[in-house]
Structures are given as structure tokens and as C-alpha cells.
Amino acid sequence: MALDDKTMGELREIAGRYPEKRSGLLPMLHLVQSVEGKVTPDAIEACAQILEISAAEVSGVATFYTMYKRHAVGDFHVGVCTNTLCAVMGGDQIFERLKDHLDVGNDELAEKRQGDQYSVSLEHVECNAACDFAPVVMVNWEFMDNQTPEGAVQMVEALRAGHDVKSTRGPKLCTWREAERVLAGFPDGRVDEGPSAGPASLAGLEIARERGWKAPDAAAVPVIEKGQADD
Amino acid sequence: MTDMLTPVLTDMWDVERSWTLAAYTAKGGYQGLDKAFGMSQDAVIEAVKDSGLRGRGGAGFPTGMKWSFIPQDNPKPKYLVVNADESEPGTCKDIPLMMGNPHVLVEGVIISSYAIRANKAFIYIRGEVLHVIRRVQAAVEEAYAAGHLGKDIHGSGYDLDIVVHAGAGAYICGEETALLEGLEGRRGQPRLRPPFPAVAGLYASPTVINNVESIASVPSIIANGAAWFASMGTEKSKGYGIFSLSGHVKKPGQYEAPLGITLRELLDLAGGIREGHDLKFWTPGGSSTPLLTAEHLDIPLDFEGVGAAGSMLGTRALQIFDETVCVVRAVLRWTEFYKHESCGKCTPCREGTWWLVQTLARLEKGEGSEADLDLLLDQCDNILGRSFCALGDGATSPISSSIKYFRDEYLAHLTHGGCPFDHARSTAWAGQEVTA
Incomplete structure (x- = not known):
């Protein structure tokens, strides 16, 4: 089914943010995922038409980046970091446990059981820049820090049951489609939820505060005039 | 001061x-x-x-x-x-x-x-x-x-x-x-x-x-x-930078300090290696920077100091691994990452990272032979410096540095017929949780 007028308008709006419209392709593909739930053939045609490039060129881009999906994903897409640091800290055990619990392989959608409010899919992801909170799980690209296998199972069950689950460093989790819309550049008003920083982020700052450590006082640093330093 | x-x-x-x-x-x-x-x-x-x-x-x-x-x-x-x-x-x-x-x-x-x-x-x-x-x-x-x-x-x-x-x-x-x-x-x-x-x-x-x-x-x-x-930092590495400690330290996190601070100083601030364990190896600036060991605790973490120790300051991403961690497992996982992330444009990186995984995976399982270590180094030699960007170069860093410092551990996989480590001991919850 072709994309609706609203979506086509928003796709053109994204392309219009850039000096050359093709630059909009990555956020445009995020937007079509928020509407279609994946990158569909119709979505590829729509992007190609707006950007005046071939469908093959759009397809080539859509298949290069791992966040673009050609198959259905869950309302909540769970990514377990299994890069070395997180794997060693327990990410491997979390991923194994979730695969077993959800009865899926990598990048697969778990069965939506009778009574489940939402569906869940599972993927192992690469380093997500939260190593000081290892082992880390991402849900719809929000941080779930310092996870355990048991905690991760409880979390996916809470998500399936439709309970509110909050990111450890962010807002209440939204659905994957809602997340994709934010990535396309359409904010959802959740920016003020969640903390400024997680506990690990503040480890050094807390020590500095305790001990009164600061960067030097600018007024106390002698100003070196140009040329003087070479004398 | x-x-x-x-x-x-x-x-x-x-x-x-x-x-x-x-x-x-x-x-x-x-x-x-x-x-x-x-x-x-x-x-x-x-x-x-x-x-x-x-x-x-x-x-x-x-x-x-x-x-x-x-x-x-x-x-x-x-x-x-x-x-x-x-x-x-x-x-x-x-x-x-x-x-x-x-x-x-x-x-x-x-x-x-x-x-x-x-x-x-x-x-x-x-x-x-x-x-x-x-x-x-x-x-x-x-x-x-x-x-x-x-x-x-x-x-x-x-x-x-x-x-x-x-x-x-x-x-x-x-x-x-x-x-x-x-x-x-x-x-x-x-x-x-x-x-x-x-x-x-x-x-x-x-x-x-x-x-x-x-x-x-x-x-x-x-x-x-x-x-x-x-006024902060060292002679050629000026200013402050954020140092990111992760892994087997008591207080992992972000520590913003003048360039030139040492890992020993940072570990002191972070409460040291987790209780009852010792530092085994670490990365100074991410997985693409060659591994260092406990002998490098006092090198100044600036561009020159880390370079002189045979690695790179990189992004000051200090991943800390204690003695429970198998270096072969760690390196294999990074290598799988580079293989997955190679964009495929340059042949040495695209094909080379694939072969590195084949060779390393065999060693990790205790298969293969000591000659595979030379094969790995030869593969690294055929990747390093031969592509448009540094991804392939980065892939060789953990391999060549781990063979340099931990050759015996690779060989132990061969004599043991597999990985001699208990991976459960490395987890964040090791010793805290009774596993049924």
C-alpha cells in the first residue's frame, strides 16, 4: 500500500532540511519505519521518488545500516550488547537467557502470546557507548544499564504485559515505531524525563566535589602575550 | 599544581x-x-x-x-x-x-x-x-x-x-x-x-x-x-579530557582530568580493581588501540606517553579486565565486531577480517596449532595499512598485542583442548548470585 499523504509530506520536509535533499535519506528511512514498521518496498519507492534517485540506490542504503529492518520487529526491540566488555561482564549470559526465554534466535521476533499486550524482538548489538554501566541492554534504543539475566527476563515480561517500564537513564519506554519517529527528527516531548546523568557518569565528578578539585581559576593563569612565549 | x-x-x-x-x-x-x-x-x-x-x-x-x-x-x-x-x-x-x-x-x-x-x-x-x-x-x-x-x-x-x-x-x-x-x-x-x-x-x-x-x-x-x-596537561598533550573507566573496577565511570594522568592514579580514584582480583590487561583508548598490561600502570596517559608504550591514547576508553578474563575470548569477540563492521569496500579489510575470525575461532576452541599464531600475525601484516581507512588497522591491534603479551594463553587453549577459563567468574554478578 502506498504511503499516505501525511507521511509523504513529512518525508519531503526531512529532505528539505538539507542543502542537497539526498542527505535526508537516513532520517527518511527512520520515518518510514515508524509508519510501516519496517522498510517496505513501497517505502523504498517513495524515498526514491522524492529524492529522484533509483529504488536500487535507496535499497543499497537501507541494507547497509543495521537499524533498518526488512522484517517485522517487536513493539519493544531488545538489544543486548555482546561486544567484548559487556559480554565479559555478563552480556553473553543475558543474551543466552533471553534467547532461551523468548525462544528466538538473533534478530527475531518472539511470539506474541495470548494475553500479551505488546510484542518483543531480540537482537545482539555492538558497543552502545555505555561501557561504564556494563552489562547494558538497549530497549528501543533507550539505556537499560547494569542488567542481569533474571532482571532482563522480568523486564521483557513486564513489557509484554503492558506495564510501564522506565529507562535507567531516560524516560518511560515508548514503542519502537514512536522511537523511530524521534530519530527522523520529530521530537516527542519526552526530553525532560530521566536524569542528567547515571551514577557511573558522575563517579569522577563526585570525587572532585568531595575533595574540592576544580579546573584552574582562569584569573590566576598568567596571560601569555603573543611573541612573549618565544623569548 | x-x-x-x-x-x-x-x-x-x-x-x-x-x-x-x-x-x-x-x-x-x-x-x-x-x-x-x-x-x-x-x-x-x-x-x-x-x-x-x-x-x-x-x-x-x-x-x-x-x-x-x-x-x-x-x-x-x-x-x-x-x-x-x-x-x-x-x-x-x-x-x-x-x-x-x-x-x-x-x-x-x-x-x-x-x-x-x-x-x-x-x-x-x-x-x-x-x-x-x-x-x-x-x-x-x-x-x-x-x-x-x-x-x-x-x-x-x-x-x-x-x-x-x-x-x-x-x-x-x-x-x-x-x-x-x-x-x-x-x-x-x-x-x-x-x-x-x-x-x-x-x-x-x-x-x-x-x-x-x-x-x-x-x-x-x-x-x-x-x-x-x-596550563593543564603535558607538554604536547594540553588540556583536560574525559577518561572512561569500565570493566573490573570498583567504581567504573567518567573521570575528567588533565591529559597525562596515569592508570594507577585513575584506579586509585576508582577504588581499584574489584575485590580479590588483579589487573590483567586493558585498552588505553578503545579496542583499536593495542592492549597494555599491569606493567604500563604508570605511563602518562597522553598522546606521546601511550604512543611510546606501543599503543595509542585513542579516546581514553580504559576497558579494564582482571585475571578471570580469557584474552583469546576477548580478542575473538572484538575481531568478530570488526568483521561485522567492515564496510566491504577494501579487499584486505573485508576478506582479512573474515579470515582473522576463522583462525582465532579455531584457536579459541583449542583446535589448530601453534603455527596459527604466525598465520594470524601474517594475516595482520596483510591488513595493516592496506585499506582506505583505519578499521582494518584497528582490527589487527588487539590480535598482535595479545599475542605479544599473552602468547602462552593462546597455547594453553591448544594444550587444554579449549578455553581453560570459567567465563562465569568474569561477570558483574560473579560471587554475588547463587546460580541454580
């Missing part, structure tokens, strides 16, 4: 609603703008040069010098692109920085764009960090509303627009020319250089690409002076 920790960028992170314009302004934010607009563009570039700031994204190229390479007689538009695609394994500084203090990045973008005469700037953030993207989107919105962005900023006559651009999952887009490809709506495959982006970057126009932390350091340099920045 400078204090051991020097919070500048992290100084906002414990402030209530630190991500808002109100909080940033209350702490003196955006004061660098008028000071910068009162200087000539070249004077801003000179100040950044004089500060000694070197790129915080890993390579350590002098930031002011990079800016001065922009040919100002080129009639095409100039662009500033912020590399916020933080993905190097172990690296986790830019993400908390943008979450807790996005306005310092926006202020840095304005001053830096002014200096290189760009009227359009892009912040390319990896897509997998939703809340960070929200915070940066909102900071840009607020800056527009406050008149810090748009037309005739602060009555200076200078115009600037910022576009926040979300990536879509590709480690390679942290490489600057691959990032430009992604920003142009293409597959993220690195370009052959020359021409360098300063001459022909985004849309073949003069482009500066800087890391988040580099750009975020600029407002403090303009506000406090180049000499203030240069």
Missing part, C-alpha cells in the same frame, strides 16, 4: 535539569559567544591553535590546525560536521556529555562554525541513543528560540543553522569520510584521501569534522583563554 580531576565538561552533569538552556546559562553558558564574535575569525582559530587542543576523537590531530586548512578563497559554502557517532568499543564519553550538557556542544558548534566561516553545521549522532538525540534536538531548538542560532546571531551579522542528524547503525560512520557519505544519504563507505575533507568534504565543499568533545572544549578555551587550557 593542577588538581587531579578538573571537571569542565562534566561540571554541569550534577546540576538540576542540566540539559536545559536555563541551567546552562545560569552556569555562565553562552558567554563565549559574544567574546568570540568580538574577535576576528582568524583570531578564534589562533586561540584554539595556541591552546594546544588536539582532536578528542582518537587521532589527536591539532584542532586549530585542522580549521586553518579550510581554503577561505574557495567560493563554495563551508561546513562544520560534528562526529557524534561514538561507537569505538569501550568509548562512552560523548554520549553522557550530550545527555547531561548538550548546550556546551551547541555553543562550541556556533563558535567553531564562526571561526571557519560556516553557515550550516551538522551534528551526526549515532541512531542507537534515543534520549541523547532528544536532548541535543531540544538544545538546538532552545538555542534558536534564545537567538543563539539563526540569522544575525546576537547582532553580529553572523548566521548559522544546525541540523541534528541521526545515523542508523554503522560503526564505520565514525570514520570521517564514511560519516560524510552517510550524511549525503549513501552507504557509509570511506573515501580515498586526498582530497581531504578540508578541501572537498560534504558536497565536495570545504568541511571540518570534529569529535563532540573537541567542539565542546572550544567554549572554555574562548571564555578562559588559550593559556588557561594549556
